[in-house]
Amino acid sequence: VMAGAGAIRLLLLGAPGAGKGTQMGRLLQRFPGLQAVASGDLLRREIAAGSPLGEQAAAHIAAGRLLPDALVSSAILDELARRRWLHGGASWLLDGFPRTVAQAQELDAALERADAALTLVVEVAVPEDVILDRIQKRFVHVPSGRVYNLDYNPPCEAGRDDVTGEPLSRRPDDTPEVFYKRMQEYAATAGPLKEHYARQGILRTVRGPTSDIVFPQLERLVQAQLGT
Ligand code: ATP
Ligand code: MG
Numbered sequence: 616v617m618a619g620a621g622a623i624r625l626l627l628l629g630a631p632g633a634g635k636g637t638q639m640g641r642l643l644q645r646f647p648g649l650q651a652v653a654s655g656d657l658l659r660r661e662i663a664a665g666s667p668l669g670e671q672a673a674a675h676i677a678a679g680r681l682l683p684d685a686l687v688s689s690a691i692l693d694e695l696a697r698r699r700w701l702h703g704g705a706s707w708l709l710d711g712f713p714r715t716v717a718q719a720q721e722l723d724a725a726l727e728r729a730d731a732a733l734t735l736v737v738e739v740a741v742p743e744d745v746i747l748d749r750i751q752k753r754f755v756h757v758p759s760g761r762v763y764n765l766d767y768n769p770p771c772e773a774g775r776d777d778v779t780g781e782p783l784s785r786r787p788d789d790t791p792e793v794f795y796k797r798m799q800e801y802a803a804t805a806g807p808l809k810e811h812y813a814r815q816g817i818l819r820t821v822r823g824p825t826s827d828i829v830f831p832q833l834e835r836l837v838q839a840q841l842g843t
Contacts, residue, residue, distance in 0.1 A: 622734065623649075623840040624726075626709045626812075628805065629739035631797040632746040632753070632789075635710045636762040637826045638739060638833055642708060645834060646841065652698075654691055654711035656760030658682070659786075661690075663757055676788055679796030681804070687712060688721040695725070703731040706841075716807045735840055736812040739829060740822040743798075750794055754783040767826065 627635045639651050658676065661669030668690055675682045691712045700707050713719040726732050752765040756776040763770050763783060771777050788797065812818040821832035 651708035
């Protein structure tokens, strides 16, 4: 399957707290034509809205467990279809889905039916001690998914989103206990998932202790695909 000229369909991989959301935000600023879907953000909005999907998601997320593959796959694939993203001319970014080989196979199949495919999978690799320090200082704006860190990118006004002025919150799954569980889930699923995309020849890795060091590497990979 040929990608449309200059099209990019990117998945960002990485341990919880590796800074995927931060990197996504920077990519969207740097490449204003792009749009992103983050599974965790979508689920947190469903929880906030009290939808049936949100109710199912809440217990899993609170415990640091992955949701059942079928539930997540249908929710995200519905969202991609709703956005008219399932075709070879579309460019977009994904964060947090697919997370397992079963989910990757679902996405591959949906794209293949539309004569399209992912064009790039990038793993954001960050040392574990850096991650553990980071998540204790993380705040999010749930409606937008914007991420703040008290050390690296604090909000202009304490506890408020820069764009909307709405209140920020801690993620309830960022407690040390739940975070440890999420790291274990990642360790169990990441290897086979990376192998899946390595076999397709589209897996790359960017690496470093700060988002400032990681971003230029990611930017170069995206730029190369967009041909700009
Ligand atoms: P971070 O946001 O720090 O990178 P993360 O990748 O663990 O960490 P999210 O992607 O926001 O966090 O996901 C939060 C939770 O939502 C997960 O712990 C899991 O319970 C659920 N979740 C999100 N995406 C999926 C998925 N693709 N499959 C199963 N569960 C998911
Ligand atoms: Mg995230």
